[in-house]
Structure formats: C-alpha cells, structure tokens
Amino acid sequence: MADKETPKRAIILNAAIKVFAEKGYHSCRTLDISKAAEVAYASLYQYFKSxxxxxxxxxxxxxxxxxxxxxxxxxxxxxxxxxxxxxxxxxxxxxxxxxxxxxxxxxxxxxxxxxxxxxxxxxxxxxxxxxxxxxxxxxxxxxxxxxxxxxxxxxxxxxxxxxxxxxxxxxxxxxxxxxxxxxxxxxxxxxxxxxxxxxxxxxxxxxxxxxxx
Amino acid sequence: MADKETPKRAIILNAAIKVFAEKGYHSCRTLDISKAAEVAYASLYQYFKSxxxxxxxxxxxxxxxxxxxxxxxxxxxxxxxxxxxxxxxxxxxxxxxxxxxxxxxxxxxxxxxxxxxxxxxxxxxxxxxxxxxxxxxxxxxxxxxxxxxxxxxxxxxxxxxxxxxxxxxxxxxxxxxxxxxxxxxxxxxxxxxxxxxxxxxxxxxxxxxxxxx
Amino acid sequence: MADKETPKRAIILNAAIKVFAEKGYHSCRTLDISKAAEVAYASLYQYFKSxxxxxxxxxxxxxxxxxxxxxxxxxxxxxxxxxxxxxxxxxxxxxxxxxxxxxxxxxxxxxxxxxxxxxxxxxxxxxxxxxxxxxxxxxxxxxxxxxxxxxxxxxxxxxxxxxxxxxxxxxxxxxxxxxxxxxxxxxxxxxxxxxxxxxxxxxxxxxxxxxxx
Amino acid sequence: MADKETPKRAIILNAAIKVFAEKGYHSCRTLDISKAAEVAYASLYQYFKSxxxxxxxxxxxxxxxxxxxxxxxxxxxxxxxxxxxxxxxxxxxxxxxxxxxxxxxxxxxxxxxxxxxxxxxxxxxxxxxxxxxxxxxxxxxxxxxxxxxxxxxxxxxxxxxxxxxxxxxxxxxxxxxxxxxxxxxxxxxxxxxxxxxxxxxxxxxxxxxxxxx
DNA sequence: AATGAATGAGGTTTCATTCAT
DNA sequence: GATGAATGAAACCTCATTCAT
Missing domain, CATH: 1.10.357.10 (Tetracycline Repressor, domain 2)
Known part of the structure; x- marks a missing residue:
C-alpha cells in the first residue's frame, strides 16, 4: 500500500476500490479510505474533489x-x-x-x-x-x-x-x-x-x- | 392519496414508491414519504420498522x-x-x-x-x-x-x-x-x-x- | 394482574412499580406500563395526568x-x-x-x-x-x-x-x-x-x- | 471558558458539569453543552463517545x-x-x-x-x-x-x-x-x-x- | 369508561469537508 | 504538499399524549 513508486492518486483509488467493495459506497466513511490508503485524511481532497x-x-x-x-x-x-x-x-x-x-x-x-x-x-x-x-x-x-x-x-x-x-x-x-x-x-x-x-x-x-x- | 378505502400501509407504500423513484432511496428523507402519503410522520413507524x-x-x-x-x-x-x-x-x-x-x-x-x-x-x-x-x-x-x-x-x-x-x-x-x-x-x-x-x-x-x- | 377486585388505579400503580424497578423510569415506556397492567394504553391517562x-x-x-x-x-x-x-x-x-x-x-x-x-x-x-x-x-x-x-x-x-x-x-x-x-x-x-x-x-x-x- | 491553555477535553467536561448541574442530565441537550463550552457541536464527539x-x-x-x-x-x-x-x-x-x-x-x-x-x-x-x-x-x-x-x-x-x-x-x-x-x-x-x-x-x-x- | 391508532416535536449522532499549522 | 482537529448541517427514530370511535 505505502508504495513510494505508485503515485498517490492511484494508491488512494486502489484503497477506495477495496473499501467500497468491502463495505459499499454508502456504508464506508472517507476516513476508512484514508486509513486503507495509509495517507492523511485530508490528502483525499488534494487529489479528488469529493x-x-x-x-x-x-x-x-x-x-x-x-x-x-x-x-x-x-x-x-x-x-x-x-x-x-x-x-x-x-x-x-x-x-x-x-x-x-x-x-x-x-x-x-x-x-x-x-x-x-x-x-x-x-x-x-x-x-x-x-x-x-x-x-x-x-x-x-x-x-x-x-x-x-x-x-x-x-x-x-x-x-x-x-x-x-x-x-x-x-x-x-x-x-x-x-x-x-x-x-x-x-x-x-x-x-x-x-x-x-x-x-x-x-x-x-x-x-x-x-x-x- | 388520502384514500380512506386503501389501508394506510398501502398508502404509505405507494407514496414511498413515488418518492424513492423520484429522488432515490438515499437522497430522500422519511419526512418526504410521510408528506407524499399525507400521513403523520410517526405513522410510518407504526407500519414499518424503519x-x-x-x-x-x-x-x-x-x-x-x-x-x-x-x-x-x-x-x-x-x-x-x-x-x-x-x-x-x-x-x-x-x-x-x-x-x-x-x-x-x-x-x-x-x-x-x-x-x-x-x-x-x-x-x-x-x-x-x-x-x-x-x-x-x-x-x-x-x-x-x-x-x-x-x-x-x-x-x-x-x-x-x-x-x-x-x-x-x-x-x-x-x-x-x-x-x-x-x-x-x-x-x-x-x-x-x-x-x-x-x-x-x-x-x-x-x-x-x-x-x- | 387482571384483578377485578383491585381498582384499576391501583393495578396501574403496581404495574408501574414493577416496570420502573425493572427498567428505570427513563428507560421504560408508557406502553410497557399499560402492558404490564393489562389495561388499554390510553387508560393510563384516565387515571393519571402523565x-x-x-x-x-x-x-x-x-x-x-x-x-x-x-x-x-x-x-x-x-x-x-x-x-x-x-x-x-x-x-x-x-x-x-x-x-x-x-x-x-x-x-x-x-x-x-x-x-x-x-x-x-x-x-x-x-x-x-x-x-x-x-x-x-x-x-x-x-x-x-x-x-x-x-x-x-x-x-x-x-x-x-x-x-x-x-x-x-x-x-x-x-x-x-x-x-x-x-x-x-x-x-x-x-x-x-x-x-x-x-x-x-x-x-x-x-x-x-x-x-x- | 474559551481558554486556550486548558485542553479542550477539560473545557468540555467543565461546561458539561455546569450544564448538567443547571438543567439535569436528561433535561439538557448536547447542544447546550457545546454552547457552554464554546466549541463546535461535533467536537464533543471527538473527545467523548456519547x-x-x-x-x-x-x-x-x-x-x-x-x-x-x-x-x-x-x-x-x-x-x-x-x-x-x-x-x-x-x-x-x-x-x-x-x-x-x-x-x-x-x-x-x-x-x-x-x-x-x-x-x-x-x-x-x-x-x-x-x-x-x-x-x-x-x-x-x-x-x-x-x-x-x-x-x-x-x-x-x-x-x-x-x-x-x-x-x-x-x-x-x-x-x-x-x-x-x-x-x-x-x-x-x-x-x-x-x-x-x-x-x-x-x-x-x-x-x-x-x-x- | 375503554380503546389503540394517530400525532409531531425533539434529540443524538454521523460524516463529508475545511482550515490552520 | 501534508496533516488531523474542527466544523455544523442533516436525518432517523422514539415516545408521551390525544382523539375518534
């Protein structure tokens, strides 16, 4: 996950796929995504609008x-x-x-x-x-x-x-x-x-x- | 809507269908359903658990x-x-x-x-x-x-x-x-x-x- | 409970004691009291104000x-x-x-x-x-x-x-x-x-x- | 109250004491606590579970x-x-x-x-x-x-x-x-x-x- | 007197997003 | 760019009480 090579955008996206698949879009929180991606909470919003x-x-x-x-x-x-x-x-x-x-x-x-x-x-x-x-x-x-x-x-x-x-x-x-x-x-x-x-x-x-x- | 003949359960259900179809399940509020059904808010919860x-x-x-x-x-x-x-x-x-x-x-x-x-x-x-x-x-x-x-x-x-x-x-x-x-x-x-x-x-x-x- | 002799006020009061003792005043509902007393829900309000x-x-x-x-x-x-x-x-x-x-x-x-x-x-x-x-x-x-x-x-x-x-x-x-x-x-x-x-x-x-x- | 020195947890706790004492636990709303503490509503839930x-x-x-x-x-x-x-x-x-x-x-x-x-x-x-x-x-x-x-x-x-x-x-x-x-x-x-x-x-x-x- | 369906006000909590560091 | 604490709007549901029968 904490892959230095992979651009952070892709890391977040892959983590989101995992989390969405596990819990469903509505049942997961953005916090779950940031944790799975091992990035800071607010980092999501530097790569994505919402x-x-x-x-x-x-x-x-x-x-x-x-x-x-x-x-x-x-x-x-x-x-x-x-x-x-x-x-x-x-x-x-x-x-x-x-x-x-x-x-x-x-x-x-x-x-x-x-x-x-x-x-x-x-x-x-x-x-x-x-x-x-x-x-x-x-x-x-x-x-x-x-x-x-x-x-x-x-x-x-x-x-x-x-x-x-x-x-x-x-x-x-x-x-x-x-x-x-x-x-x-x-x-x-x-x-x-x-x-x-x-x-x-x-x-x-x-x-x-x-x-x- | 305010049909005296139709049992209230059916009235609520029909109103819910209309509201869900219009706004989507997650985007509508239970209040919208009760309004569409023209029943009191809490009546929803006498006929349905949630x-x-x-x-x-x-x-x-x-x-x-x-x-x-x-x-x-x-x-x-x-x-x-x-x-x-x-x-x-x-x-x-x-x-x-x-x-x-x-x-x-x-x-x-x-x-x-x-x-x-x-x-x-x-x-x-x-x-x-x-x-x-x-x-x-x-x-x-x-x-x-x-x-x-x-x-x-x-x-x-x-x-x-x-x-x-x-x-x-x-x-x-x-x-x-x-x-x-x-x-x-x-x-x-x-x-x-x-x-x-x-x-x-x-x-x-x-x-x-x-x-x- | 459904004691014909006992006046209904006393029946309700005894049931309430039981229910309050079991669940606590704030955690029990008036419905619980009426059920325990085996009286109609609204009967509570004929004998008590609230x-x-x-x-x-x-x-x-x-x-x-x-x-x-x-x-x-x-x-x-x-x-x-x-x-x-x-x-x-x-x-x-x-x-x-x-x-x-x-x-x-x-x-x-x-x-x-x-x-x-x-x-x-x-x-x-x-x-x-x-x-x-x-x-x-x-x-x-x-x-x-x-x-x-x-x-x-x-x-x-x-x-x-x-x-x-x-x-x-x-x-x-x-x-x-x-x-x-x-x-x-x-x-x-x-x-x-x-x-x-x-x-x-x-x-x-x-x-x-x-x-x- | 809005004491920069005091950690926010303590600020909330002191405000809660004041509000609970005034109105009683059941009669006060969490909003009252946050107002008394002069913190955002949701901040209560960052320091306390409920x-x-x-x-x-x-x-x-x-x-x-x-x-x-x-x-x-x-x-x-x-x-x-x-x-x-x-x-x-x-x-x-x-x-x-x-x-x-x-x-x-x-x-x-x-x-x-x-x-x-x-x-x-x-x-x-x-x-x-x-x-x-x-x-x-x-x-x-x-x-x-x-x-x-x-x-x-x-x-x-x-x-x-x-x-x-x-x-x-x-x-x-x-x-x-x-x-x-x-x-x-x-x-x-x-x-x-x-x-x-x-x-x-x-x-x-x-x-x-x-x-x- | 007795019933139970109907009522609506009210409160806790969640959560996406922002901001100050 | 990176961080995480701070924010407040929004929504479900509960429940005491009333009303029409």
Missing amino acids: KDDILLSIFRDNWNFLLRRMEKIKQSDDSPIDKLMGIFDFIFRSYTQNPDMMKVIIMDVPRLDQFYSPENWKLYNRFFMGLADIFQEGQEKGIFRKDISPIIASYVIYGAVDTTIRQYVYNPEFNHDNFPIEAARNEIMRLLIPGYLSKERTAKAVKRTRKGA | KDDILLSIFRDNWNFLLRRMEKIKQSDDSPIDKLMGIFDFIFRSYTQNPDMMKVIIMDVPRLDQFYSPENWKLYNRFFMGLADIFQEGQEKGIFRKDISPIIASYVIYGAVDTTIRQYVYNPEFNHDNFPIEAARNEIMRLLIPGYLSKERTAKAVKRTRKGA | KDDILLSIFRDNWNFLLRRMEKIKQSDDSPIDKLMGIFDFIFRSYTQNPDMMKVIIMDVPRLDQFYSPENWKLYNRFFMGLADIFQEGQEKGIFRKDISPIIASYVIYGAVDTTIRQYVYNPEFNHDNFPIEAARNEIMRLLIPGYLSKERTAKAVKRTRKGA | KDDILLSIFRDNWNFLLRRMEKIKQSDDSPIDKLMGIFDFIFRSYTQNPDMMKVIIMDVPRLDQFYSPENWKLYNRFFMGLADIFQEGQEKGIFRKDISPIIASYVIYGAVDTTIRQYVYNPEFNHDNFPIEAARNEIMRLLIPGYLSKERTAKAVKRTRKGA
Missing part, C-alpha cells in the same frame, strides 16, 4: 480502459463473433484479476445519483454503442439475426454479463465451485450467439486478443 | 406477486417458449403500468446493503429458479440448447430485462419513441429464444396468459 | 403511608430509641415486602426533575422533621448528644438507610447472604444510636409497633 | 481523584478518627469549591442506567472499601464499636454525606445561612464518631491533611 469524485474516477478510469480495449478489438480483422468473444473474455478476466473493482463498477457506481450526469452517460453509452456496432457488423455479414436492433442486443449482452457477475459476487446460495466463472462466460456466449460453438475457434480468438493487449 | 423496512417491503410484496404469477404460468400447459413469453409480458406490462415501482425494484432495492440477507436472497432466487425450471423444460423438450446450464440461462434472461428497463428509465440519450418498450421485449425474446418467431403465436400466448390471471 | 404523575403518585401514596405510620409511632409512649427503632423496622420491612417499590422511591423518584416541586418537598420534609422531632425528644430526655442539630441528625439517619438499601438493590459485588438486611438494620442502629444495645428491648419495641399497625 | 460518556467521564475523573486523596490519607499516620475527618473535610471542601460537580456526582451519575456497569461499581466500591478499612483500623485500635461490620459503617458514613449535600443542593426550605456546610460536617462527625469531640484536634488534623495535599 467522495463522489473518487467513485466516479474509479468508473471513468476503468471504463475508459475498457473502451480503449474495445476499440482495439473492433479495429481488428476478427469475425464479429470473435470480437464479442474478445470483449467477454476481457471483462471476465478483469473480474478474475480484480473482483473488487468489478464489484464497485457494477454495484456502487450505478447506485450513485450523481453518476447519471450527461457526461457519464455519454461515456457509459460508448460501450453499448461499440457492442451494437459489432452486432450490426455481424448482421450485415449474415451471422446474426437481422430482426433485432443492435442497441437492444447490446443491452442484453451487457445485462447478461452484469447479472451473472452480480450473482458471483453476492449470491451466497450460489455454488462457485460448480460454476467456475469461465464456464459461465462460455454458456452466455452459447446462449447469445447462435454461431458460437467450437472451442478451438474460441481459444484462437482469445490468444489473438491477448497478444494484442 | 426506512429500510419500507423499501424491503416494496420488494417483498411485489416480488411475491411476481412469484405467484410465475407459478401460475409454470403450471399452465403452455409451451416453454410461451411460458417465458408470459413472464416477459408480465414484467414489461408491470413496467408500463407502474414504472416507478419497477425503477425502485431495479435500482434502489439492490442498492441497499440490508437487502443482501439470507431471507431476501431466498426470495430473490426463487425467481431465478423458476426461470431455470422453464428453461430446463424447454431443453428436455428439445426446444432449447442443452449445452447451457439453466441457472446461467436464467441470469441472462433476467439481466436482459433488468438492463433494458434500466435504460428506459435512466438513459437520457435513449429515444423512447423509436423503441417502444414492447418492441424491446420482442427483440429480447428473439435474441434469447431461437424458437421464438411468429407473431401470431405470441399474441395467442399473451392472450391466454392474461385470461388466466 | 407519566410523571404516575411516578409521583407512587411516591405520594407510599410516603403518606410512611408519614402516617411515623405519626403513630411518634404519638406512642415508647422511648425515643424505640421510636427510631420502630421507624427503621418499618422501612426495612417495607423493603423486604416490596423491594420494587422501595427501589422506585429511592432511585427513580429523586431522579425526576419534577419531583423537586415545593409541594413534594413539603411532603418529603415532613419525614425529616418527624425524625428530627424524635431525635430532639431524645436530646431533651438526655439520651442523645445535644451538640447535634436534630435536622442534620435526620439527614444522617435517612442517608444511612437510603445508601444501605441502594447497595442491597444495585451492588452486584455485595454479598446479600452474608449481610441479611435485618443485620444491616441492627448495625445501623448501633452506629447511629449509642444507647441502642439490648436485643430484648428491640424485640419488645418491634412487637409493640406491629401491634399498633 | 452524552453518557461525558457524564461517566466526570464521575471517573473526580472519583479517581477522590480515591487518590483517600489513599494518601489512609497511608498517613493519623488516627482513624483524623483520617475520617480528613476525608469528610475533603468532600465538603470539594462541595464548597465546586458545588456543581458534586451535584452532578450525587444526583446525575447514579441516575444513569449505564452507570451500573461492573467497571463503575468496582471504582465506586473502592471508596466504600477504603472507608471500611479506616473504620476497621479504628475498631482494632479500640476506638470504634466492634459490633458493626465495617462495610455497613462505610455505607452509613457515605449516606450521611450524600444525603446532607443533597439537602444543601436541592431543598428550598433548607436555610443555608443557619447551617453552614462546615457546621453540618462537624455535626455528622459527632453523630457518627463517638470519639470525635475536641475542636483543637480537628483543626490540627485538617491542617495536616491540607499540608499533605
């Missing part, structure tokens, strides 16, 4: 990262199915690597009234629009059904991921051992993308995606 | 209503596709008739830390399990793919609805006129249920479901 | 009873020592028979700000004045030291009883078995009244006092 | 001070009578110097339900045990009657002081001018301690006690 701003910064930083990754995938010459696969793969890997961050993005960010500002919606929607673009590309190539509007498809795709991860994070009755998150990912793909079938193809797509990271 | 309890009562009452409806649909002799259709139809109609209530269920309830109690999870999961049962029935009848676990399918189905309604409620960039909610419903069905195609069949199923209400 | 009034009624009723008893003892032809003995005996017997009542009188009544009204002080002081009268009689008869003002003596006498009973009621470290309350009473007599010695005399005085009841 | 904690801190601080003083007196080579005299003198002088504090200790502290915790009883009882030790020393030296248990004697001694001060504080019918508190102190000594007689001896003991402070 508690809100910390949470929204977490969203913005990570969402922008996601968007950049999506952009790369979109511009690749993979098939639409592999593109979707690449995005799914990225999200689920993010969850595996940093479940706290994902928890915060999925649960705490949409909780915040201030999240629903035009600027944030714009950023938020860019992801849905990207998904829609890929879906539309698939429609044009005759891979996906044409009687579905791409934007609705993007909601369904995101909703599937969102709700599934929510279950992994919160549902105490859910047996994680029997349903490793990677299995869930594959099943969602199968359900949403009729053309998604062979494992070889998937493995190849994933490999390619990772190389491009 | 502000939390009001929100969770909204969830419990409506979720139980949803579960009862689902149970009826499950026990009908409709095909699994029509059963899913019936549930979608019920949820989307609920949204149309009482968008505030849906907003509260989708946005405020999962915000509340206290929501994640074993009792609530049990209630919450009964819906997913019901969806999974129908999906499994479809698998056994050879209608749905067998390489998807029913419980994951239920998450995807619910997530599709949840995220879509969320967009209808919150997204200011979203053009409601071009995407009436019924259209969204149909598109989600098409995306998730490969066998769902003909409009006649759907209309028939909906009719039957409504009659059975 | 919660305060209930507590003060307990004081007044019992204090008047004590005063009447003291008056009888004063007017007897016992020696001043036996008179004091009679009063001590009455108080300690009251504690043995109804510790809850004594607890309320000693702990809750003086807690109440409203207790310190001129009327109540007048009533309260009549007891001290009675004690002082007896002490003065003893001084005049050459039994007690003359260099002590009777009123101060009355405070000391009452304080001894008050503090001792307080210990019996509240002190968890106090070993009741080793110090039966009667032993305490005798020791206080010995300490305060130099002439108080022989057991026979005491027994006689007690007997006489009881007969006069 | 309103209760403020009152109990007043008790603990002053009681510990009393205990330390008693310990010194016990370890002196004064006679048991002079030791008791020293303690009486200290308590009555404390009352003269800070009647508000004494009022709070005698009236408000024992009001508080939370006062009756094992820890507080332990502290409280140390005073009674100290008094009992001195009384027992007097018994062993043949000064006090042996047929009185020291612990009961300690209750009587404390009760005498407690009740007398209570009268000085609260009784409106009591004529303070005719009974200066020092006179009361002497009379209590005469009543409780048969051997206590000569004024010269007393004066000497008091002098010695003060010197040793």
Whole structure:
C-alpha cells in the first residue's frame, strides 16, 4: 500500500476500490479510505474533489480502459463473433484479476445519483454503442439475426454479463465451485450467439486478443 | 392519496414508491414519504420498522406477486417458449403500468446493503429458479440448447430485462419513441429464444396468459 | 394482574412499580406500563395526568403511608430509641415486602426533575422533621448528644438507610447472604444510636409497633 | 471558558458539569453543552463517545481523584478518627469549591442506567472499601464499636454525606445561612464518631491533611 | 369508561469537508 | 504538499399524549 513508486492518486483509488467493495459506497466513511490508503485524511481532497469524485474516477478510469480495449478489438480483422468473444473474455478476466473493482463498477457506481450526469452517460453509452456496432457488423455479414436492433442486443449482452457477475459476487446460495466463472462466460456466449460453438475457434480468438493487449 | 378505502400501509407504500423513484432511496428523507402519503410522520413507524423496512417491503410484496404469477404460468400447459413469453409480458406490462415501482425494484432495492440477507436472497432466487425450471423444460423438450446450464440461462434472461428497463428509465440519450418498450421485449425474446418467431403465436400466448390471471 | 377486585388505579400503580424497578423510569415506556397492567394504553391517562404523575403518585401514596405510620409511632409512649427503632423496622420491612417499590422511591423518584416541586418537598420534609422531632425528644430526655442539630441528625439517619438499601438493590459485588438486611438494620442502629444495645428491648419495641399497625 | 491553555477535553467536561448541574442530565441537550463550552457541536464527539460518556467521564475523573486523596490519607499516620475527618473535610471542601460537580456526582451519575456497569461499581466500591478499612483500623485500635461490620459503617458514613449535600443542593426550605456546610460536617462527625469531640484536634488534623495535599 | 391508532416535536449522532499549522 | 482537529448541517427514530370511535 505505502508504495513510494505508485503515485498517490492511484494508491488512494486502489484503497477506495477495496473499501467500497468491502463495505459499499454508502456504508464506508472517507476516513476508512484514508486509513486503507495509509495517507492523511485530508490528502483525499488534494487529489479528488469529493467522495463522489473518487467513485466516479474509479468508473471513468476503468471504463475508459475498457473502451480503449474495445476499440482495439473492433479495429481488428476478427469475425464479429470473435470480437464479442474478445470483449467477454476481457471483462471476465478483469473480474478474475480484480473482483473488487468489478464489484464497485457494477454495484456502487450505478447506485450513485450523481453518476447519471450527461457526461457519464455519454461515456457509459460508448460501450453499448461499440457492442451494437459489432452486432450490426455481424448482421450485415449474415451471422446474426437481422430482426433485432443492435442497441437492444447490446443491452442484453451487457445485462447478461452484469447479472451473472452480480450473482458471483453476492449470491451466497450460489455454488462457485460448480460454476467456475469461465464456464459461465462460455454458456452466455452459447446462449447469445447462435454461431458460437467450437472451442478451438474460441481459444484462437482469445490468444489473438491477448497478444494484442 | 388520502384514500380512506386503501389501508394506510398501502398508502404509505405507494407514496414511498413515488418518492424513492423520484429522488432515490438515499437522497430522500422519511419526512418526504410521510408528506407524499399525507400521513403523520410517526405513522410510518407504526407500519414499518424503519426506512429500510419500507423499501424491503416494496420488494417483498411485489416480488411475491411476481412469484405467484410465475407459478401460475409454470403450471399452465403452455409451451416453454410461451411460458417465458408470459413472464416477459408480465414484467414489461408491470413496467408500463407502474414504472416507478419497477425503477425502485431495479435500482434502489439492490442498492441497499440490508437487502443482501439470507431471507431476501431466498426470495430473490426463487425467481431465478423458476426461470431455470422453464428453461430446463424447454431443453428436455428439445426446444432449447442443452449445452447451457439453466441457472446461467436464467441470469441472462433476467439481466436482459433488468438492463433494458434500466435504460428506459435512466438513459437520457435513449429515444423512447423509436423503441417502444414492447418492441424491446420482442427483440429480447428473439435474441434469447431461437424458437421464438411468429407473431401470431405470441399474441395467442399473451392472450391466454392474461385470461388466466 | 387482571384483578377485578383491585381498582384499576391501583393495578396501574403496581404495574408501574414493577416496570420502573425493572427498567428505570427513563428507560421504560408508557406502553410497557399499560402492558404490564393489562389495561388499554390510553387508560393510563384516565387515571393519571402523565407519566410523571404516575411516578409521583407512587411516591405520594407510599410516603403518606410512611408519614402516617411515623405519626403513630411518634404519638406512642415508647422511648425515643424505640421510636427510631420502630421507624427503621418499618422501612426495612417495607423493603423486604416490596423491594420494587422501595427501589422506585429511592432511585427513580429523586431522579425526576419534577419531583423537586415545593409541594413534594413539603411532603418529603415532613419525614425529616418527624425524625428530627424524635431525635430532639431524645436530646431533651438526655439520651442523645445535644451538640447535634436534630435536622442534620435526620439527614444522617435517612442517608444511612437510603445508601444501605441502594447497595442491597444495585451492588452486584455485595454479598446479600452474608449481610441479611435485618443485620444491616441492627448495625445501623448501633452506629447511629449509642444507647441502642439490648436485643430484648428491640424485640419488645418491634412487637409493640406491629401491634399498633 | 474559551481558554486556550486548558485542553479542550477539560473545557468540555467543565461546561458539561455546569450544564448538567443547571438543567439535569436528561433535561439538557448536547447542544447546550457545546454552547457552554464554546466549541463546535461535533467536537464533543471527538473527545467523548456519547452524552453518557461525558457524564461517566466526570464521575471517573473526580472519583479517581477522590480515591487518590483517600489513599494518601489512609497511608498517613493519623488516627482513624483524623483520617475520617480528613476525608469528610475533603468532600465538603470539594462541595464548597465546586458545588456543581458534586451535584452532578450525587444526583446525575447514579441516575444513569449505564452507570451500573461492573467497571463503575468496582471504582465506586473502592471508596466504600477504603472507608471500611479506616473504620476497621479504628475498631482494632479500640476506638470504634466492634459490633458493626465495617462495610455497613462505610455505607452509613457515605449516606450521611450524600444525603446532607443533597439537602444543601436541592431543598428550598433548607436555610443555608443557619447551617453552614462546615457546621453540618462537624455535626455528622459527632453523630457518627463517638470519639470525635475536641475542636483543637480537628483543626490540627485538617491542617495536616491540607499540608499533605 | 375503554380503546389503540394517530400525532409531531425533539434529540443524538454521523460524516463529508475545511482550515490552520 | 501534508496533516488531523474542527466544523455544523442533516436525518432517523422514539415516545408521551390525544382523539375518534
């Protein structure tokens, strides 16, 4: 934590992710964040305007990262199915690597009234629009059904991921051992993308995606 | 509001739905609820233990209503596709008739830390399990793919609805006129249920479901 | 409790004594009293003006009873020592028979700000004045030291009883078995009244006092 | 009040003593305390956990001070009578110097339900045990009657002081001018301690006690 | 007389943010 | 830039009392 290398802004953000994930945004106090970050209480306010701003910064930083990754995938010459696969793969890997961050993005960010500002919606929607673009590309190539509007498809795709991860994070009755998150990912793909079938193809797509990271 | 017929508990609950939907659970004060309900402040606390309890009562009452409806649909002799259709139809109609209530269920309830109690999870999961049962029935009848676990399918189905309604409620960039909610419903069905195609069949199923209400 | 014979006022008063003794005046609610009395909530207010009034009624009723008893003892032809003995005996017997009542009188009544009204002080002081009268009689008869003002003596006498009973009621470290309350009473007599010695005399005085009841 | 030298904790405590003495613990609001202390409202809660904690801190601080003083007196080579005299003198002088504090200790502290915790009883009882030790020393030296248990004697001694001060504080019918508190102190000594007689001896003991402070 | 639902005033405490060092 | 003590607004809930039946 008290990492001299890491800039203090990042230290605070990482600590906040941990604390938000543990207690929830509304239930934790700014004092908890400063303690977890091992910085002075008032230091928070030298790097962020407010508690809100910390949470929204977490969203913005990570969402922008996601968007950049999506952009790369979109511009690749993979098939639409592999593109979707690449995005799914990225999200689920993010969850595996940093479940706290994902928890915060999925649960705490949409909780915040201030999240629903035009600027944030714009950023938020860019992801849905990207998904829609890929879906539309698939429609044009005759891979996906044409009687579905791409934007609705993007909601369904995101909703599937969102709700599934929510279950992994919160549902105490859910047996994680029997349903490793990677299995869930594959099943969602199968359900949403009729053309998604062979494992070889998937493995190849994933490999390619990772190389491009 | 000051309805002599309606029991006071229901009056409070309806007022709370309105206030929660307008301002959000954390941003509204209990005083706002009592004013909206046109009852004395302390009356809230004769019918509910706390502000939390009001929100969770909204969830419990409506979720139980949803579960009862689902149970009826499950026990009908409709095909699994029509059963899913019936549930979608019920949820989307609920949204149309009482968008505030849906907003509260989708946005405020999962915000509340206290929501994640074993009792609530049990209630919450009964819906997913019901969806999974129908999906499994479809698998056994050879209608749905067998390489998807029913419980994951239920998450995807619910997530599709949840995220879509969320967009209808919150997204200011979203053009409601071009995407009436019924259209969204149909598109989600098409995306998730490969066998769902003909409009006649759907209309028939909906009719039957409504009659059975 | 639901005693048809006992007038309802007395039922409420007895229930209040029990509840006040258990939880303390400030920590119990009027609802607790009505429940313990098995009367309707609002019935309290047909017999008493307020919660305060209930507590003060307990004081007044019992204090008047004590005063009447003291008056009888004063007017007897016992020696001043036996008179004091009679009063001590009455108080300690009251504690043995109804510790809850004594607890309320000693702990809750003086807690109440409203207790310190001129009327109540007048009533309260009549007891001290009675004690002082007896002490003065003893001084005049050459039994007690003359260099002590009777009123101060009355405070000391009452304080001894008050503090001792307080210990019996509240002190968890106090070993009741080793110090039966009667032993305490005798020791206080010995300490305060130099002439108080022989057991026979005491027994006689007690007997006489009881007969006069 | 706004004393830069005095640590803020002490400022708050002194203000609380004043406010509690004036209005009583239950009748005053925490806002009154902060105003009297001329500190910000929330500052109370940086130094104390709660309103209760403020009152109990007043008790603990002053009681510990009393205990330390008693310990010194016990370890002196004064006679048991002079030791008791020293303690009486200290308590009555404390009352003269800070009647508000004494009022709070005698009236408000024992009001508080939370006062009756094992820890507080332990502290409280140390005073009674100290008094009992001195009384027992007097018994062993043949000064006090042996047929009185020291612990009961300690209750009587404390009760005498407690009740007398209570009268000085609260009784409106009591004529303070005719009974200066020092006179009361002497009379209590005469009543409780048969051997206590000569004024010269007393004066000497008091002098010695003060010197040793 | 008896009931219990309805009332609203009032107080403690929390916590994000600022300020003086 | 760093610190942490100081700040005060804001909100939930309790509870004695009244009122309508």
